[in-house]
Amino acid sequence: MSDVAAKDSIIWTDDFLIGIAELDYEHRMLIKDINLLHQELSRHDSQDKIKDTLGDIHARMQAHFALEEHFMLENNYPHYIEHKTEHNDLLDEYTGFLVHFESEGDTPSYLQAEEILNRWIVDHIVTSDKKMSRTIR
Numbered sequence: 001m002s003d004v005a006a007k008d009s010i011i012w013t014d015d016f017l018i019g020i021a022e023l024d025y026e027h028r029m030l031i032k033d034i035n036l037l038h039q040e041l042s043r044h045d046s047q048d049k050i051k052d053t054l055g056d057i058h059a060r061m062q063a064h065f066a067l068e069e070h071f072m073l074e075n076n077y078p079h080y081i082e083h084k085t086e087h088n089d090l091l092d093e094y095t096g097f098l099v100h101f102e103s104e105g106d107t108p109s110y111l112q113a114e115e116i117l118n119r120w121i122v123d124h125i126v127t128s129d130k131k132m133s134r135t136i137r
């Protein structure tokens, strides 16, 4: 088991709100999942359990990006390509991590997953998603 210490939980505050109800709801659920991952890592839960949570986050990430991209297209968001590229990069990095995680005999670096997920929240949601919401509304 990795000896990486999990980071502190992310406390939901209104700073995360972008002002589009369905996307805000998904962001909130995402942060909940990431906090669950932090807890499981802190408790040194089984690899199977952690693997399930990592997979759930992956599924949530894909579904969320698809919904957000659909929303941007519907609203003719002018920075769609740039925003979608950020989604693709985050998803590629995270998928790469999962592949690495699942490869046999390889100790995963949970810090890498947490770094990607934190970057998604800090750099993407509070900057790019907010910018998109400000432009569309």
Ligand SMILES: [Fe+2]
Pocket: 023, 027, 064, 068, 125, 129
């Ligand atoms: Fe988002």
Ligand SMILES: [Fe+2]
Pocket: 068, 083, 087, 124, 128, 129
């Ligand atoms: Fe986004």
